[in-house]
Amino acid sequence: MQSQNRTHPARFVLSSLAAVVLAVSLGGCLSGGGGSSSSNDEQPGPINRLQVSTQQGDYIGISDAGMRIFRGIRYGQAERFASPEFAPAHEPAIQLSDAFGSGCPQVASPFGAASVDEDCLFLNVYAPEEPGEYPVMVWLHGGAFIYGSGGATYDPARLVEQGVVVVTLNYRLGALGFLPHADLGNANFGLQDQQLALQWVQQNIDQFDGDANNVTLFGESAGGHSVMSQLASPGATGLFHKAIVQSGSYNGEQLPLPLGQLLFGNPTVAATDCATSTSDQLLACLRSQSVQDILAAQPGNILPVWGTAALPQSINAALASGDFNQVPVMMGSNRNEGSLFTLLALADDPTALDNPANYIQAVKGLLGENPALDAQQVAIDYLTRYADHPVPTLGAYNAIGTDWRFNCPNSNQWNLLQDQVPTWGYWFADEEAPPIEGLPSPFPLGATHTAELQYIFSSRGELIASGATDEQLQLADHMAAYWTNFAKYGDDPAIGPNATDGAAEAVEWPRLLAGGQVLRLDTPAPAAVAKSAFDATHNCAYWRSPPLL
Known part of the structure; x- marks a missing residue:
């Protein structure tokens, strides 16, 4: 079995991981062909629910906390400042563990561990142990587009126990993911990484008992802004069917590529050894720089820009025109x-x-x-x-x-x-x-x-x-139920984030209409309040x- 280059989980901001107990869940079946059988007949071997076959090859996961867990699956690879491609096929099966794949390059912060590893396009799949066809929730992490990963910070056990498959993922950050510069072409590489991961989900999630026709994209802060950007992106069409946006509405006008290059791209280039490079030299020069030099040169904050193939228009322009992925x-x-x-x-x-x-x-x-x-x-x-x-x-x-x-x-x-x-x-x-x-x-x-x-x-x-x-x-129980109910039933406007019996023990969450209500999530109980x-x-x-x- 092969192993992959990976980092071990660290305690980050919100959650820590329990020690992993390795257990194999087996289910046998007997052949049922016609005629009599004898004790010498060959019987099918037991099914290993922890081994899955993807289009890139087989993986063997672990079992922990009532979940089948597959951490550190390499979904893509990318040359610096280039669109990502699917990871190459591999054999034999790769044995996964409690370790996550490397986070994308970033400096250390309360929101992520330091990394200089550009081989970072990994995802993690968390699935219920019981067989089924479950809704899929794909999580995009936050971190101002310069910090974070889909790793140990986000343990989705609370969601998975509600009957969903959860996928968390890494995408390129900072200048390496979002440097706005016309000489780099389709510069929103981090958004392209997210789309490649969603394509991977479409092709492979059925092997994890996920329903590729029922995918909810959700994220917070930069992850929420990414969800909004994917709503506006033609490249994401058909890759998800519902969206949850948490604190991601900021800067919805975004910047056009020329202005983004003026404010962020050019100063970043000027802080490297590529300051005097011509247009036809710039890409090669930036690829020659060390990761540390790129991180030192990049701005303290960055955003996707519009005017690229990945994002032809801003979020708000797409919403105002109706030309967006309407889910x-x-x-x-x-x-x-x-x-x-x-x-x-x-x-x-x-x-x-x-x-x-x-x-x-x-x-x-x-x-x-x-x-x-x-x-x-x-x-x-x-x-x-x-x-x-x-x-x-x-x-x-x-x-x-x-x-x-x-x-x-x-x-x-x-x-x-x-x-x-x-x-x-x-x-x-x-x-x-x-x-x-x-x-x-x-x-x-x-x-x-x-x-x-x-x-x-x-x-x-x-x-x-x-x-x-x-x-x-x-x-917290109510919120986990609302989030997963939306993944299950959100395509029905009469149900949305509510349970099929109205909202079970929680307050019913009304659909937002003009002059309508939003749900205030507070103690002692959620309450529908006027948007006004x-x-x-x-x-x-x-x-x-x-x-x-």
Whole structure:
């Protein structure tokens, strides 16, 4: 049996992996041909449910926590700054283990381990032990398009036990995945990686008892933005049938390739030894650079750009025109999205919010990507709005990051979607959510960016260890059921994320229509609330006509 180059799982932000118990689930069958048989007749051997045959070759997985687990399957390979291709065929069977494939190149962060391995296009499949034909959920991780992986952070046991197959995956990040430059051709290589993984799912997931005709693409933050980009991408047509977007509505206008090249591509190239390369020399030069040099040169944040074959138009333009992959969508964001980014900003400059003058400068930096905004007036308006907050500059800065960056763009995309495809909106609002492991904060983060992930991926034991209350444990159960019900029934607008008996023990989640309701995910129980309440809380009328210079 062959083995693959892989890294061992590490404890990341939200979850840790239990020790793996290797067990083989066997099922025998007897031949039933006509005529009599004798003890000398050959009988078929036992079926090894842990060995699967893909179009690239056989894999042997492991059994743990009630799942058949296949970690570290290489789905693709790619030359630097080139479109990916399927991995070559292999034989004999590859024995998999508890180790994940290498993460894509990135520097170390609370959201991912450092890596310089460009051989990183791996995926992981988690399937129920019982035979069946299960809905498939394909997870795209977050991390600002520069951090993260589909590895140990995301243990989907809570979802799999609901009767779905879950696939998590890596895609190229940072400049290696999204460097916007005309000389690189179809530059959204990370989006192309995601599409190749979805093609792999279409070709192979039946071997894992998954239904290739019932695939839900879901992701959070950069993963949610990726889901939205795949909705807008012609290359993803037919590769998924439902979409869940978690905190991914930001920057829906995206940048056209020429502007992205001006703001991100050219400065990155200028920071390498390729600064003086001509157009016909640039690709070869960039391929000659070390991974470390590329990582050192890349910007601190990056996004897919439109105007490429993978993304001909922006997300919002595609939604507004109706020219997108029209599948049912479940979408939402968190009550206090911005507080996590406030924490990170204060780590860089602990004095940033010490007084109104520093606060105004911090807001100007936050809003600087849109030079048309009158950032000083926004800062003043929000400081007035949060005058009664215990720390007004902190409350105002948190709210700007929440309302401007995430939640009002989310509201706008709800409006664009709801008349075209079945749409369900959520508002995660548990402001007492357990703290995020590895990110201590001197102020309450509330229902911050990423806070909902532990309710979907963390085990009951992990939630208890992090301080979850009985009501929060029940909310986690409800959320896992809503997410997997959507995967099962979301193509029926009368059911959506609800169970077939209405919603079982949870509140029924209404489909979002004009003037309608979204589901507030909070303790003591979820509740359907008017979308107008979401808009009012997040000052969305203000952001529809913000102060401009």
